[in-house]
Amino acid sequence: MGRACATSAVVLLLCLSAVIAEDPYLFFTWKVTYGTISPMGFPQQGILINGQFPGPMINCTSNNNIIVNVFNELDEPLLLTWSGIQQRKNSWVDGTIGTMCPIMPGTNFTYKMQVKDQIGTYFYFPTTGLQRAAGGYGPINVHSRDLIPVPFDSPADEFNVFISDWYNKGHKTLKKILDSGHTIARPDGVVINGKHGKVGDKIDPLFTMEAGKTYRYRVCNVGMRTSVNFRFKGHTMTLVEMEGSHTIQNVYDSLDLHVGQCLSVLVTADKEPKDYYLVVSSRFFKQEFSTVAIISYANGNGITASPELPPSPPENTEGIAWSINQFRSFRWNLTASAARPNPQGSYHYGQINITRTIKLVNSKSYVDGKLRYALNGVSHINTDTPLKLAEYFGISEKVFKYDIMGDTPPENGEKVTLAPNVVNATFRNFVEIVFENHEKTIQTYHLDGHSFFAVAIEAGRWSPEKRKNYNLVDAVSRHSIQVYPNSWAAVMTTLDNAGMWNLRSDMWERAYLGQQLYFSVLSPERSLRDEHNLPDKQQLCGLVKGMSMPPPYSGF
Incomplete structure (x- = not known):
């Protein structure tokens, strides 16, 4: 009996050590x-x-x-x-x-x-x-960890594809243009992994596939402002993941990808062994610009890619409708495990009561003759003292004011206030955010520190009755959303991650000139359960430099 108890104790200790490792x-x-x-x-x-x-x-x-x-x-x-x-x-x-x-x-x-x-x-x-x-x-x-099943077979290899619009002017020149009050306007082209290619150019292969094998392409739009469409000549794409969520595995000939967004597709090398073009073209510009890269078969025997490219999607109003319909085809895979063993669909977001609705309307205006972008009439400006540090050291009143922006746009949308834009958020509130775009250009937004459910995109204006059109079952959990011209988009999220988190336009000219805000998500208790302490050797600047450290957060 004593030996059994001792053995049980050893097993227990081993289990505990595994848990706390x-x-x-x-x-x-x-x-x-x-x-x-x-x-x-x-x-x-x-x-x-x-x-x-x-x-x-x-x-x-x-x-x-x-x-x-x-x-x-x-x-x-x-x-x-x-x-x-x-x-x-x-x-x-x-x-x-x-x-x-x-x-x-x-x-x-x-x-x-x-x-x-x-x-x-x-x-x-x-x-x-x-x-x-x-x-x-x-x-x-x-x-995924080994114990978490992935809803598709392991690919033969993974390839990262970075799509970006590009300016021939240097970044310092672009900054000077914005600081002088002007726009940086249209980019000069688009590149794939830092290179621009034309049909017929002698281009080294971007990636090489072996016939009969399937590959995962992880594709991100890391540009400054341009939505793109990408497609592989002669090959379809199976969408399997989008910004951290496994998706229903629909098959596409081409995909729109907006600034700041990433996704994964599976491509099978099931065609004649030779070179093929990966094509990327701009979206929602009056004049399209594009680039190509070579995807090669290992046993292609030097057969060059056909100059005939797959067509780009429709443009203008029809193109917006086409893109919206593609967005609606994206669905959360409710039976796939996520980073934990429980299925993605175990979190029934559609059954949670909304505690706050924030409707954000973007605007473009000139303040003292200089170009500014705003949300609900507030154009964010950065401060010498980081907002999070000012809050932590208890001197926020010297740096910014909370809630100078309302939860709805002002009736008189012409006046723009330049100030740090900090929204005081209630910890663990379930929030609905509606982005309404009155401009003729597409917008994209990103939220740090959280994922949200992208429940709807529609043309026109939002109203509470539009909630009946929300996808409350299998909207994809993600961190970015596009808003088409003269359209709106709605997302839902639980602000359960304590900290100071940036909600911004992912079109970097707009973010730089004020189209962003910060959510201050404070835990009611200064507890390590909810937020880490200020890290040792954290850089301090502005008004907090040289100040005495506040008391650290307490235990759980």
Whole structure:
């Protein structure tokens, strides 16, 4: 009896040690420098990470701890954000001007984060100034743990595809244009993984496939403002994942992808072995611009790609309807496991009562002769003291005011206020956010720290009666949403991640000139259960530099 008890105790201790063991760590050291790149065929200054453009991959597994030591060797401040990585309880390293002090030239900072209960396709990029226009971005691939089944067979390989519009002007010149009160206007072209190609050009293959095998393409639109459509000549695509959610596996000939969005498709090499074009073209511009890349078969015997390209989708009003219909075809796979064993559909979001509705209307105007973009009449401006640090140190009243923007747009939409735009949010409230676009250009939005359910997109104006058209069963859980011209989009989310989180236009000119806000999600208790403490060696700047540290958060 005593031996049995001792054996049971050993087993119990082993089980407990397995439970409390830390998740694996991955370590990265990045040097961010300028370098010469030629995306559109002529040399210009780009931003490289460890000499690479696009930058190095973070290839990890759900729950991994990620440590990235970033050395800023530029001549200007730098911050990197991790688009779509939720960073539970840890907005301290979100990488936005409202949450962190920038990494100054000649210094370094170590980001410490965890991809907690996440899978999917994401990317990182610089948020300071217009640096995103010069590169500095790269892939984050988060895989499921071995014990979590994935709803498709393992592909032969995975390929990351970064689509971006491109400006031949350098990022510093673009910033000066915006600072002077003007728009940076239309880009000069579009690139795939930093290269522009034309039909008939001698192009090295982007990727190589073997006949009969299936491959996963992780595709992200990391551009400044341009929605795109992408398609493979002669091959269909099976959509399997979108911004961290497994989707119903519909088959598409082409897919629209809007700024800041990522998805995964499976492509099977089941055609004649030769070269094929991957085609990317702009959407919703009067004059289309495009680029191509070569996808090669390993045993293609040098047979070149056919110059006949697959057609682009319809344009103008019909094109918007086509794109909206494609959005409606995206569905959450309710039987697939997510980052946890429970099915994605176990969270019945459609049965939760809405506690707050925020209706956001974007606008373009001129303030003192300079171009500004706003949400509900407020154009956000950054502060020398990050908003999150001001709040944590108890001096928020010296830096910003809460709730200067209303939950609905003002009746007189002409007046624009320039100020830090911070919305005081109630922890764990279930919130409905409606984006209404009165402009003639498409918009895209991203929310840091959270995913939301994209329940509807329609033309026209939103009203409460439109809720009857919401998808309350299997809308995809994601972190970005597009809003078509003269249309609206609705999302639902639980603000259950304590911290200061950025809701922004992903069209970077608009974000830079004010089309963004921050949700202050405060826990009622300063508890480690809800939010991490300010990390040791966190950079301090502005009014909080040199201040005494506040009392740390208490235990659980």
